[in-house]
Amino acid sequence: MTSTAISSHRRRSAHAHEAVLAAAADIAGRCGYGSATIETIAAQAGVGKQTIYRWWPNKAALFIEVYGRLVPPGLVAEDTGSLAGDLERLLRRLSSLYSETPAGGILSGLVAEAQSNGELLGQLRDAYVAPRRIIVRQILQRAANRGEIPPPEHADFVGDLFSAAVWFQLLLGGRSMDATFRQQLADALFVVASGGGRRRPRSR
Amino acid sequence: MTSTAISSHRRRSAHAHEAVLAAAADIAGRCGYGSATIETIAAQAGVGKQTIYRWWPNKAALFIEVYGRLVPPGLVAEDTGSLAGDLERLLRRLSSLYSETPAGGILSGLVAEAQSNGELLGQLRDAYVAPRRIIVRQILQRAANRGEIPPPEHADFVGDLFSAAVWFQLLLGGRSMDATFRQQLADALFVVASGGGRRRPRSR
Amino acid sequence: MTSTAISSHRRRSAHAHEAVLAAAADIAGRCGYGSATIETIAAQAGVGKQTIYRWWPNKAALFIEVYGRLVPPGLVAEDTGSLAGDLERLLRRLSSLYSETPAGGILSGLVAEAQSNGELLGQLRDAYVAPRRIIVRQILQRAANRGEIPPPEHADFVGDLFSAAVWFQLLLGGRSMDATFRQQLADALFVVASGGGRRRPRSR
Amino acid sequence: MTSTAISSHRRRSAHAHEAVLAAAADIAGRCGYGSATIETIAAQAGVGKQTIYRWWPNKAALFIEVYGRLVPPGLVAEDTGSLAGDLERLLRRLSSLYSETPAGGILSGLVAEAQSNGELLGQLRDAYVAPRRIIVRQILQRAANRGEIPPPEHADFVGDLFSAAVWFQLLLGGRSMDATFRQQLADALFVVASGGGRRRPRSR
DNA sequence: TCCTAACCGAGACGGTACGTCACGTCTTTTT
């Protein structure tokens, strides 16, 4: 399905391409995103620096591709039959990805880099925040259809809260996301999604 | 009562000290944390680089002090009479600090830098995450005393959720934290804190 | 015949190389060896500091090459038909090199630097003292063949005396080496070389 | 004879003064003139830097005083009864001073520093080159009075040749000045001083 | 005996240059 066909200038060396991605993932995993400089990646991949710059405009773009290999972008929420179940399933999936692959470190590195790179920040929002909103919206919609919760009014906010909690754990919590955390977060999101209907008295 | 007695052979120049902090804050505010190099700070402050390295081991330590000047560390939750009110008050305080001073950019820069600096990460947890937990716990306790919510069981989790949402906004949301966001977040934390009692059916 | 074959992955930029040497010579000539810092040389040459450090381990090595350009290392003693003539010819050659090019200042700078750099001192001995001995020995041998002087017994000493006098002038005499000085030195070396035969009575 | 009298502001601490000179000599002896920075000297002497700068305008001035302590400035040529004897006596004196005290290293360091310090160069000429000329002139005059040599015409040149040979040894010869060297130099100066009368045929 | 200055140690200060690192671009040679 991918364009492996007769593209004219695709003289791109598949070998070099893969070697770069592998080296990037490996170094990020072993030494951290920050230590994965273009120079070290090129050296470990046995590749010229120019080859990297030819195919990726910068380190972030390279690692976005690495991340895409590790975390399937078409991550879809399986239906476990309950809202909390769906949320926990999703969290467990992320948890294992972040603890068993370099994906966690890469993501936190990308977020870090985006703090001094507005363009990258936009890409991260488009690539990671927006899709998560969609997934969470799907999960909530499914729950509403089941009658578990009222129709979701603030699905995007719930999605962001999900991302916020996960990324907070990633950036400041040592990447653990243990069972307790997942449980608490799923519970919290459940009540937030449920409570949208009978609002508390306005505060001001 | 403080130990001014002994001697402390460090007659740190108040002028240089202040000039460095001011230059750091200014540059971070105008050009971003990442562009605030030790060299540019020293140059703008009219100070030798060594003077900076003499008093701060690295850029992060310097900006922790800058941040401390901008955001009073003894930030205490005022009692507005209701849980949601307290939360919104706190959020509004942070919101204005982050939008009107360089504090927001500095904080996100520090978090970014901590991704490749384990020691700094620990400091941030101690300096910013832990205190926020305490504040949130106070707020929740007060609400429980009022009878608004049941006794808080997972105050730390709620505190972290608060931090997570705020920092997510800071790191990925363009630092806005507008009224809607603050409202939604306060509502959400309210129901999470309330909902601890009547748990949803277990998912697995 | 030169080893251009193998590979030598150093495609040193001829332009940068020349620019550095030219800038070094120029600055040393205008401001003195001591003022020719790597930074100023790099700046004037329009070159990165790293480019200098890539090809020369330190300032001294760079200036040894600069000196080699100014003072042809294969400096050979022409035969003027007499010992004193040969010596004067050599002195005149050095005199003009040292007064018309930065070579004099560079040499004195190198000697100065060698006082705190044992390795450099060895290089200077090998590169400048030893060759001068050889040249002087050739001159003396030629004179002996002509019958001007007896066979030279202490040619190395005479060579060193030559170097000593020249360098003394260079280091402490304001680099003048005027005609009188050259005359006196040639005379002195002549009598030293001649007088080796009929020794004065031993002193003790 | 030293001015210990009632000088008005000579509140100078004798202890500090001596400690500085001793530390300077010690460090120069152990680590070389170049490693003897004002900072290390002050530290080893247990003295503030300012105390050094108060009494000596710069490092060179300090070491000129140190040198003056090691090498008695009123060094006078003893009469051994023969020209060569006088010269060898003088050489032996210098040789032992330079090999047994830090004086040799200090002198070479001063000469090195003078290459980038015109004022210092003048001082060295006045303090070390000129006096040597006088001493050598005395020796030559004495020899002429004895009838050993004709009246000295170029005494200054002979004196400079003496200095040149000694300093050449000091700066480039590893400070040895062994017996052979001293013998050869004394011989050479003898014949130069003698040969002034019957000049070689003019070379041009 | 006290007062007051100069001198002391300590070391902070604004600088300059050091030698190193990684950046992103470029050039050369090989495949």
Place this chain on the structure above:
DNA sequence: AAAAAGACGTGACGTACCGTCTCGGTTAGGA
């Protein structure tokens, strides 16, 4: 045409000393 190799200009790093400048503390001399 793309690759590997790596040299290039750039800019920031953190360090070492420079020579100047405060600090309090000590100490000597004149009152």
